Amino acid sequence: MEPKTGLDRAKRAAGVKAAERYCTGGMKLGLGSGTTAHWFVRALAERVRDGLDVVGVPTSTATRDLALELGIPLADLDAFPELDLTVDGADEIDRHGDMIKGGGACLLWEKIVARASRRVVIVADDAKIVDRLGAFPLPIEVLPFGWLSCRGLIHDLLTSFGYDDLAIERRTRDGNPVITDSGNYILDVDLGGIGNPATLAMQFNQIPGVIENGLFVGIAHEVVVGNADNTADVLGLPLPQLVG
Numbered sequence: 001m002e003p004k005t006g007l008d009r010a011k012r013a014a015g016v017k018a019a020e021r022y023c024t025g026g027m028k029l030g031l032g033s034g035t036t037a038h039w040f041v042r043a044l045a046e047r048v049r050d051g052l053d054v055v056g057v058p059t060s061t062a063t064r065d066l067a068l069e070l071g072i073p074l075a076d077l078d079a080f081p082e083l084d085l086t087v088d089g090a091d092e093i094d095r096h097g098d099m100i101k102g103g104g105a106c107l108l109w110e111k112i113v114a115r116a117s118r119r120v121v122i123v124a125d126d127a128k129i130v131d132r133l134g135a136f137p138l139p140i141e142v143l144p145f146g147w148l149s150c151r152g153l154i155h156d157l158l159t160s161f162g163y164d165d166l167a168i169e170r171r172t173r174d175g176n177p178v179i180t181d182s183g184n185y186i187l188d189v190d191l192g193g194i195g196n197p198a199t200l201a202m203q204f205n206q207i208p209g210v211i212e213n214g215l216f217v218g219i220a221h222e223v224v225v226g227n228a229d230n231t232a233d234v235l236g237l238p239l240p241q242l243v244g
């Protein structure tokens, strides 16, 4: 598969760089979800075909299907509860490495796999890097049972924090609720800007019916930013100001 646009080339460059730089024989690897992470999975598969011996733990059924098709050996997280490394994408990432994830509705497995990993590398194009999180609507995974009550409690919490927006349930083009790989719904919350991601993340998860939220705080270790000219930059945290 070849990238079609400059943005695709940037995403592929980040994925290729991560596969080349971080993956060594014997590793247990978390495989992220989304278009950028899938470029990483394709690049990893090439290395596996060349003899690299790794085992992948996918963060979604979509990534599992891609990795299987490409011949990457896979395992359940329960077979390897501690992983060496996860490479995943992000919807937004700030200078501290805090992120919004879940644009692809995979945030629950992504957070579990990332937390099980000794190192987390994020692959992204530079448009994902922001001064402040929150322009991208924050995905929240909720249990279908009583989800309207849960949405009301989310609204109350947001109001108490000075936000006034109601969470919107994510729907498919046919108008049906998006169902996650764990059988839950996604609410997208348009916050505009998030002052204290750590506090908000904890508060969301106190609400009955909230399974997980898309704020990933203190999880990323490094960021690989791809460029349209097929190069990629490896950035430690905090990210340099010039990228923001």
Ligand SMILES: O=C(CO)[C@H](O)[C@H](O)COP(=O)(O)O
Residues within 6 Å of the ligand: 032, 033, 034, 035, 036, 037, 088, 089, 090, 091, 100, 101, 102, 103, 104, 105, 106, 107, 110
């Ligand atoms: O969190 C995710 C999926 O739940 C993805 O990592 C995020 O949406 C970024 O995707 P892409 O690389 O396609 O922009």
